[in-house]
Structure formats: structure tokens, C-alpha cells
Amino acid sequence: MNSGEILLSARGLSHSFDCTLFENLNIDIYQNQSIAILGVSGSGKSTLLHILSTLLKPNSGEILYKGRKLYSRDRDELIDIRRNEFGIIFQSHYLFKGFSVKENLEISSIISEQEIDYDLLKAFNIEQTLHQNVSSLSGGQQQRVSIARVMLKKPKLIFADELTGNLDRESADMVMDVMVHYVRENSAGLFVVTHDQQVAKRCDIIYRLNNKQLEVVKG
Ligand SMILES: Nc1ncnc2c1ncn2[C@@H]1O[C@H](COP(=O)(O)OP(=O)(O)O)[C@@H](O)[C@H]1O
Ligand SMILES: [Mg+2]
Numbered sequence: 001m002n003s004g005e006i007l008l009s010a011r012g013l014s015h016s017f018d019c020t021l022f023e024n025l026n027i028d029i030y031q032n033q034s035i036a037i038l039g040v041s042g043s044g045k046s047t048l049l050h051i052l053s054t055l056l057k058p059n060s061g062e063i064l065y066k067g068r069k070l071y072s073r074d075r076d077e078l079i080d081i082r083r084n085e086f087g088i089i090f091q092s093h094y095l096f097k098g099f100s101v102k103e104n105l106e107i108s109s110i111i112s113e114q115e116i117d118y119d120l121l122k123a124f125n126i127e128q129t130l131h132q133n134v135s136s137l138s139g140g141q142q143q144r145v146s147i148a149r150v151m152l153k154k155p156k157l158i159f160a161d162e163l164t165g166n167l168d169r170e171s172a173d174m175v176m177d178v179m180v181h182y183v184r185e186n187s188a189g190l191f192v193v194t195h196d197q198q199v200a201k202r203c204d205i206i207y208r209l210n211n212k213q214l215e216v217v218k219g
Helices: 045-052 075-084 101-112 118-123 139-151 169-185 197-201
Strands: 006-016 020-030 033-038 060-065 086-089 157-161 189-193 205-210 213-218
Touching: 006 045, 020 033, 020 045, 020 189, 020 213, 033 045, 033 169, 033 197, 045 157, 045 189, 075 086, 075 101, 086 139, 101 139, 118 139, 118 169, 139 157, 139 169, 157 169, 169 189, 169 197, 197 213
Parallel strands: 033 189, 033 205, 086 157, 157 189
Antiparallel strands: 006 020, 006 060, 205 213
16 A cells, blocks of 8 residues: 655664663654554653654664664754654644744744645634734644644654644544645655554554554554
């Protein structure tokens, strides 16, 4: 079902903090592909997302991105990749409080040199909030603005940690529809960490992080 090229390939990933979170994990992310990671709280899902998305060097293992090892690149190169090629959506969103929705989007638009995509705002049902201060929005609206802000960069790979945590069922489904559609339209890849089975079901592949391994649930 996947006709795309490989975007990112991880081999033999191991990582520990106080105890070992995972050992010898392999994972590939292809173009046009969405991958969900399920797992109980504390199993290491967020840590795995940080490792794959340039934020944390694993204790051992390699990640190949565009045919080169991610963590053998220097700091500036990693920052460039994070800024221009990866879109990372965190569990708690980091909008600039005191600024309007439009201003928040404009900052991202200037940095990434991409136009604000008003169709995306419409799809996320936030186009009517453009001139409101972000602090006046509901948690769910703020989360959708922060997702839109990341997608506006047109990332090649999107990493999302509990993407739909603040969203009701209907909004969560709508956001997932937009993301999965984006991935197919832009030959991008999507990696989501979630505890929501419904969110996971919308992805092409589902893994569960359990007993320090990735078990295939679907794919
Ligand atoms: N920077 C860190 N320093 C020490 N321990 C950490 C750090 N980040 C995460 N941990 C620990 O690693 C475990 C897995 O965390 P995490 O990856 O956030 O799991 P999940 O996202 O599946 O809930 C937890 O026990 C957490 O306390
Ligand atoms: Mg987590």
C-alpha cells in the first residue's frame, strides 16, 4: 500500500533513564505513511518521539535521515532540520500568549517562508478566531491553532505527542482526518504518540510500546 520512499529509518535504538525504556528498536517511516504508537503511561513513547525528532540522542542505535545519520550532524544542521523539515507538536502547546491567532501564525509563516493556509484554518474550524487573543480561546481551539502553526511550515515529517489530548471526539477525528490527508497530499510522514484507540485506527500502522519492544498491532 506504500509507494513512497523511506523518510526516516531507525535501527537498534536503546534508551534508559532510571531503567531501560526500550532495547534494540527498529522503525521506518515512509512517505505517505502515518504511524501511531500506543502504550501505557511511562512506557517511553514521548522519549521515542524525542529521539526520532532530533531532540534527544539515544544511548545506542542509529537514525538515518536522507541517507545520513541524524546525530552525527552538527547542532546547526539539526536545528535546520527541526525548523524546516520536521514539524513537532508537543503535548502542551506553546503559543505566544498576549498575541492574536493571526500573529501567532504569522511568526511561523515568516520563519518558514510559507503562506498562511486559510483552507487549513477552515478545516480546523478556527478561521473565525484569527483576530482573537490566543489566551481567550478554549483549550481545544488553542491546540488546533498550535497544530495549524506547525503544519503551516509544510513539514516533511510530523511528530505529534498526544496530539488530540485536549480535543473532544469530533475535533480529534477532524484533526486526524486533516493530518492523514496532508501526509498523502504532500508525500510526508506522520508519527503520533497517543493513548486514543480511535486516533490510532486512522493511521496506516499501529505499534504498541510494551516490554521494551514495539509490537505490531496493525500494519
Ligand atoms: N529527561 C528525563 N530524565 C529522567 N527520566 C525521564 C526523562 N524523560 C522521561 N523520563 C522517564 O522515562 C519514563 C518514560 O517517560 P516517557 O517517555 O515520557 O513515557 P510516556 O510518554 O510513554 O508516558 C518515565 O518513567 C519518565 O519518568
Ligand atoms: Mg508521553
